[in-house]
Amino acid sequence: MDQRLTLPEDGVVSGPRPFAQWDSPPSVKLGPMGAEPPLPPTVAALRDSLHGLADKVMRPIGRHLDRLTAEQVVDKGSRYWEFRREYAKLGIDVAGLADFPAEELPALFTVLFEELGWGDAGLAISVGAGMLPHYMAAKFGNSFVAKTYPETLTGCWGITEPDHGSDMLDSNSAIAHPRGAYGRPNCVARIGDGKVTIRGQKSAWVSNGPIADLCILYCAAETKDGAADPHRGAVLVVPLDAPGISKGKPLEKMGQRALPQGELFFDNVELDIDHLLLAPEDYKKGVYAIHTEANALMGATFTGCARAAYELAFAYAHERKQGGVPIIRHQDVAKRLFHMARKVELSRAITRRVTSFNMVNDQPALQAAMFAKVTATQHALEVASDAVQMFGGNGVTLEYPVEKIFRDARSSLIEDGCNEILAIKGGTLMVDPDLLSPTA
Template sequence: MSTANLQVNLGPTGLESSLSEVESTMQANVRRFAGTVMRPVGERLDRLTPEQVIAPDSELWHVLAESAKLGLTTESLFSLNGHERGRLMPLLFEEFGWGDAGLACLLGVATAPWMALYNMGRQDLLALYPEGSRIGCWGLTEPDHGSDMVDFNGACAVPGGRHSRPNCVVKVEGGDLVIHGQKSAWVSCGPIAQLCVLCTAYDDGSGELKRCVVLVPLDVKGVTRGKPLDKLGQRTLPQGEIFFDAVRIPRDHLLAGPDEYDFEVNAMLCEGNALMGSIWLGCARAAYEHALDYAHQRRQGGVPIIQHQSVRQRLFHMFRKIEAARALNQRACLYNYSSAAPALQGSIATKVTSTQTAFEVASEAIQMFGGNGITREYPVEKLFRDARPALIADGCNEMLAIKGGTLLMDHGRLVA
């Protein structure tokens, strides 16, 4: 029997276990959307200025309109039980990331307010701000506070260290909340969002600044925006500053006060980091597929380069890393969606693993393409540029690793 007869030709998602009919259908629908809409539009948007990306005639709005036709609303996802969501979410967001990772991040963060409202059971605010009526964003980092904002309980702080004063503060004034300050240029969807889940300092008049989460409509008086950020990669994801000058909102827009802050931000990070793991797994898969196709087409030494042993070895290690990242991502998502309490260390593990995998696989793909790989005529240089900022986004990987390691500590076993 020849070796060829023993070969198993795997599908796009490799060693995927059997899917239910619903999972298979939804995966196919999202893959079709990712390939026919997200990828070609993403390639064109990547060549525009940040201002052109968000202009009224931009194809960005076409992506948002077409994505709505998929029917993947927050309400429909929350109608599933935890096990069903835990299986479905990584499948779908891998496909989004395979299409265009920057646009995938946009589609994810645009729903952030509604994910928070459903998680918190705020039916009153869901009625006031129905899903689909606005684009959302999540305001976390500040000019003087970057990845340390994900360390919401200070577990990773240097002993004796102190944070500088917050750049954004909510103050209680009668029946209203009044917001002063700004969020940094890294607010994803910041230049186009109309509703913000704002994680910020909280001044309740006690003399001690605490923390809170508030829901802020961004069409109210006192809200202004900075210029959209001009970036190395993820140019399809608009990011920019949001400024708050005595912005007044009703007090019932407080989603989490100081007592609930840690719990709610932990939940948001668990969801966000896990879906980042799915998205960047998709980016890694895209780079691997381009490299595999190119290795069959490109000839050197009189043969397609895949016949060279070193090329086959490189491709195998790309495949290996992607399979490992996928296994971790699906495992972390299933645990977090179906367990009584999500494990942030699991979400951090998949975010760090997938972003590192995407960066390494995209780099290997460039190497395999040779000189062609660094030209804009071929797709892998964009994938590499997109993957590099992912090592920093949603908490830089170094800070997240400290956070994750801190969550592994059993304080009861520490020797005095």
Template sequence: MNDRTASFKTTLGPRGAEAPLSETAAMLAQSLQRYARDVMRPIGAQLDRMSPDEVAAPDSPYWEARRKFVELGFGVEALLAFEPEERGQMMCLLFETLGWGDAGLAISFGAGMLPQYMCALMGRTDLLERYPDGMLGCWGITEPDHGSDSIDPNRMIFHPQGNYGRPNCIATLTADEVIINGQKAAWVSNGTIAEVCVLYCAADTGDGPDAKRGCVVIVPMDAPGVSRGKPLDKLGQRALNQGEIFFDNVRLPRAHVLAGPDQFQDAVYAIHTAANGLMGATFTGLAQAAYELARDYAHERKQGGVPIIRHQSVASRLFHMFRKVEAARALTNRVVHYNFVSPEPALHVAMTAKVTATQSSFEVASDALQIFGGNGLTREYPVEKLLRDARASLIEDGCNEILAIKGGYYLADPERL
């Protein structure tokens, strides 16, 4: 280091250019970071090398990571116990740190909270008591024939000649019970291992199935008629179990209906708002991890007789990686805070966090691999895994292209059209 470099040295915190946390938040951050570093990273790396069946097996190391996460006490009830102003900060802190540890495990744990989160959001304390924090959840919405159109129940972006067609999963609603038949796609996170599902599907109240006026049902996964497919084998986020769920005449009391046809579109809006914020925080964490690895390697690796960080192109690349991480973090924190304190959360604002953070994570991970050079392509270094994990984020929870189109339509002012 020369005198010029030394005179401008500034030490930032683990979350970049952020004001100091409160004493409570700082203590939580320390325990989360220890867990992410000491548990998630080694177990995530181990799960990445295993087959999907091995990841889902009862003796899988996944369950050790899951057990230790539950012991930390960061469930839905703990998050909702904070005042709205602090709740957003805690959610971002939680999922950014988990994403820094391992994105696949982070999404598994986040999806695992969604049934409880939606029960709390809808004021259904009876269901929250029956299916409490600690029970691993999943979110069933996409179907074999319905992916992106599942997040557009109001047909906002449907082509004029488009036709949804027949749903793959239908819940028949009667006065006393709900009867579910059909299947959900292989992309259900925790699908083959979850204990409870928050199911979004078409509703039939006697006039035939209507996906536009669907319903949301809390489904215990040990209910008669529920079965699972094989765990999905995929490129990235291999620690995240995903797989199909089948429903064969599954009968549940009507009280398990969380949202009926008249509330369905609002329920889709609500869960996507939460999920997009969660994705923004998680993949900001992955981007931070990729940036840190690249910065450290740039100090260690020498070419031309000097550490490669002294080469202008490497320094410039690192700066832009740092800039993207900071921008993703700032936007995600702003968005999640707004949606927790606002009387009417904004889905299209949540979409900006998801799209920005996931795109940034992929770009930062790709730049990190470039700094590692040939070493980055090998499995001896963790950066290639980060690139694979980040690539999946551009598609999950609504592919970024569809989110941008739908988000753009939310910007239109009906009174000026």
């Protein structure tokens, strides 16, 4: 049988061209998302719309908000709200995502947050946090939230506390010190008689806290004797206009300044039991579930952040001259750009792969989602740092965007669980009981 490649009569081929038609020497430009195979048409169309929003809306607004105080960012006249209005025009919501074919959802999710992260990391996280109450309620099979609260409401996720940061993500005590004592939780819910009563506070790291309408709240659940343990909790959806709720001042911080963050206070807030998404017996599964989703979101967002830094450095290396030539002609610069591009590709690949696995597997693997978050955020910091170095003195000035991207990326190594803690917790999730001896 003749295995030789032949050309169609019109000379046009799809896919790889025969060797004989290659350029000499071969030279290939990667696509807008690197070495990305063709996306499904619907995802590709969404990507084009998102990229336009990220380029024309997110980037200028993100840079503008970066120069403001935290209180100015959340002001009613702030351009933050301009971004939210423009994003809303895309019509991306939890109900709409359910209409996409299941096989397209991994690409859709990762492309969505990569493009948003490319535009502005802080605004991207604000979008993700805004979806969480409805998104997780749907994941948990709860219809009350969708029927009671419109998706136009801005959401937030309240989990970390002033005295319990990563502790709140560690419901199975994987990172606990053997001599440690957690102490009393800062936020506690009492469940009974068809009501839930919440008292206490969540820390200043609640993303969207200062501007949110609806919160998916993770807190300790009080026992019958009045005690409270951070490992025995409850998950609730809380309307933030309920009596007894107040908000702290927006947080001033180094990076992601376009993302409003701030404390939430609960003074004996009473809600109907319908607002309880998960009771104490399912709390650990609830922490596992939302952390899996959040880590995948972080992986995609900071793939986009790294890509933004790389693309700016790549363009600058063609424009800036030193030694009489564009700096990309210097071997060290070319080598640096190669490794920057490699890290972006790795971040995208592992995030897409993990998201695909977790969306089709019987149960998502949190440790795999942690692979994506740790890899993408670490790479984002490294790529952004290299971009600053490549810009030289210009890289540390406010005139060029790479210093802002560097600050945004630096924050990500702490966000949604600091990477060191995730590595420890992820390592414990990798233990295979079947391979251990009975006494181990």
